[in-house]
Amino acid sequence: MSTSRIWTIEEANALVPRLSSMIGRQLALASDVERCWQELVQAVQSPAATPDQLIEMARNGSELARARERELSEKIAAYESGWQEIEELGVVVKDQRIGLCDFYGRLDGALVWLCWRYGEPAVEHYHGLEAGYAGRKPITAERRRQLLN
Known part of the structure; x- marks a missing residue:
């Protein structure tokens, strides 16, 4: 198993x-993404469309729809970048919805x-x-x- 950093409890x-x-x-950005998505659905006025269809309709739609699609794309890119930044610290993100994170550690010589x-x-x-x-x-x-490096 390839692991990144092994953390002590003090370091974590x-x-x-x-x-x-x-x-x-x-988590605040996730709320912004959801808000932007709802605004895009309203701008395109096609709630039954799949996400891919909705994006395509927005890109070919009104100026408002195109603006909503651009804003949504920017928010999603920032959201993905933020989680990547966290993982680059050596933290393993387990559940983005609740902010659940794990750090590799050692307990009695075993990885935990x-x-x-x-x-x-x-x-x-x-x-x-x-x-x-x-x-x-x-x-x-x-x-x-017992939690030692």
């Missing part, structure tokens, strides 16, 4: 304020996920690589001592 927690700010912007969700004050959970969010376990004082 040091990134939480920046990550929280970045993900907050991403240090797990953080937008809104949490710190990285306070971990789980095995195959376990998902439902398998999160709290990082107790004993586990904290």
Whole structure:
């Protein structure tokens, strides 16, 4: 398995304020994308069209429809770029809708996920690589001592 960076709990927690700010912007941008999409549907006046059909209709439609399509495209590009920027930090984004992120860590020599969700004050959970969010376990004082690089 190819992994990027292995994080200590302290390193992951040091990134939480920046990550929280970045993900907050991403979640707000997701709302903007949804708003732009609804405005595009209204401008084209074809709610039954598939997304590809709707974009094509907008590009060949009124100035308003073309403007809405351009705005939507810009918002989507910014949204995708924002998640890429987060992943370039060495963070693995697991669920964009809720801002769920994992960091590779080591517990007793084995790789684990240090797990953080937008809104949490710190990285306070971990789980095995195959376990998902439902398998999160709290990082107790004993586990904290075992989380070593």
